[in-house]
Amino acid sequence: MASASTSVAGAGTNGRPVVFMDISIGEHPAGRIKFELYSDIVPRTCENFRQLCTGEFRPNHTPEGYKNAIFHRIIKDFMCQGGDYINADGTGSRSIYGDTFEDENFSLKHDQPGLLSMANSGPGTNGCQFFITAQPCPFLDGKHVVFGKVVDGLLTLRKMENVPTGANNRPKMDVRITRKFQVLSPSLVVGSRRQIG
Numbered sequence: 001m002a003s004a005s006t007s008v009a010g011a012g013t014n015g016r017p018v019v020f021m022d023i024s025i026g027e028h029p030a031g032r033i034k035f036e037l038y039s040d041i042v043p044r045t046c047e048n049f050r051q052l053c054t055g056e057f058r059p060n061h062t063p064e065g066y067k068n069a070i071f072h073r074i075i076k077d078f079m080c081q082g083g084d085y086i087n088a089d090g091t092g093s094r095s096i097y098g099d100t101f102e103d104e105n106f107s108l109k110h111d112q113p114g115l116l117s118m119a120n121s122g123p124g125t126n127g128c129q130f131f132i133t134a135q136p137c138p139f140l141d142g143k144h145v146v147f148g149k150v151v152d153g154l155l156t157l158r159k160m161e162n163v164p165t166g167a168n169n170r171p172k173m174d175v176r177i178t179r180k181f182q183v184l185s186p187s188l189v190v191g192s193r194r195q196i197g
Contacts, residue, residue, distance in 0.1 A: 012036035019053045023156055026173040031156030035116055037148040042104045045147040048095050057096045071175040080160045081119050081131040093127030100125045103145050110137040114150030134161050
């Protein structure tokens with residue numbers, strides 16, 4: 001497993017939450033991805049993702065969320081999809097609001113690489129699954145809710161994107177979230193973080 005950073009630069013623009021994920025490919029650390037969440041634009045969507053990252057979501061007094069979840073679908077030059085911590089195959093759905101929740105809004109566009117967006121199976125079916133864009137994907141606008149962006153770790157995303165895949169675009173080796181934590185303070189305080197797992 002990759003280890004947590006000893007130095008964290010603080011929360012994002014306008015006090016937006018910043019979440020880190022350490023990624024492994026197979027048995028080897030691949031790097032860290034740092035996301036800024038657009039909580040001022042899509043607060044409910046961001047809070048769902050944030051709680052699934054931190055382990056604050058505890059429906060049965062046991063933390064549920066992304067620790068050890070895999071990216072089950074990767075398409076080079078398109079996106080990396082993960083977050084199904086229930087079935088690990090794209091069929092599982094759960095959110096902090098129930099099994100699914102409505103699309104909050106489509107204000108943000110899929111106009112660059114490194115955007116964090118909700119995976120769904122149609123309108124109003126958001127749950128725990130998300131994807132990270134590998135390039136602009138305007139054909140997804142109005143269908144998937146963008147709620148964050150990669151602010152550091154695009155190289156890690158490129159490593160993930162280049163993992164060989166088989167049937168249903170499933171990676172031939174596990175691409176896994178091994179550790180995650182959130183910056184607590186909106187000020188630029190080194191070491192201000194909550195470690196999760």
